[in-house]
Each structure stands twice: as C-alpha cells, then as structure tokens.
Amino acid sequence: MRTFLKTLALSLAFISPLGFASPVNINTASAxxxxxxxxxxxxxxxxxxxxxxxxxxxxTSVEQLAEVKGIGSATLEKNRDQIVIEAAEGEH
Structure with a gap:
C-alpha cells in the first residue's frame, strides 16, 4: 500500500494543475x-x-500583454494557448 501511495504521489507531482485550466479572456476576466x-x-x-x-x-492582441510591467515574451509564449482576446460585452 505504501508503494502505491508513493507512486501516486510521484505521479501527481508531475501533473500541473494549470494543465487543466480553461482559456481565459483577458479582456473580461478578474485578476x-x-x-x-x-x-x-x-x-x-x-x-x-x-x-x-x-x-x-x-x-487587441496577445503581444500587447508585453506592455504590462513584469510580462515578458517567455511568459506570453508559455501561455499563448490559454489566452483569449475578445472584446467585453458592449465593446467593439
């Protein structure tokens, strides 16, 4: 049983909880x-x-996030598939 628990714990350590996150619309999402x-x-x-x-x-683009202090190109690249750019309701 201990071997099973060790194996399970080790397996879970390699699964990022963020790997299952849904894409986020940075124009409407909260911090x-x-x-x-x-x-x-x-x-x-x-x-x-x-x-x-x-x-x-x-x-208007993912690249525009680089204008925010502390956000660089590496951060953009590792999150590109999770970022959605859509206008907030009522904006065009």
Whole structure:
C-alpha cells in the first residue's frame, strides 16, 4: 500500500494543475481568474493586467500583454494557448 501511495504521489507531482485550466479572456476576466489560468502570473501581475486594461482599454492582441510591467515574451509564449482576446460585452 505504501508503494502505491508513493507512486501516486510521484505521479501527481508531475501533473500541473494549470494543465487543466480553461482559456481565459483577458479582456473580461478578474485578476483571480487570470492568475489561476496563466502560468507565471501571480496575483500582482494579474492585477497589473486588469489595471492596464482599465486604463488603456481592451487588449487587441496577445503581444500587447508585453506592455504590462513584469510580462515578458517567455511568459506570453508559455501561455499563448490559454489566452483569449475578445472584446467585453458592449465593446467593439
């Protein structure tokens, strides 16, 4: 039984909980939703994304995220498949 539990624990250690996250619309998501969905984006960076969006308007491309302090090209690349860019309801 202990061998089974060790094997299970070791197997789970290699599964990222973020691997099962749904894509996130960075134009409508809360800071918490962004932080939960994107790798390398903690609460502070997620809040910076929301603040940028509130000050400058909706994101029009994934690359525009690089304009947010603390977000670089490596972060963009590892999250590209999880980021959705859609206008918020009522925006065009």
């Amino acid at each position: 918490e939703q962004i932080s939960d969905a994107l790798r390398g984006i903690g609460p502070a960076k997620a809040q910076a994304i929301v603040q940028y969006r509130e000050q400058k308007g909706a994101f």
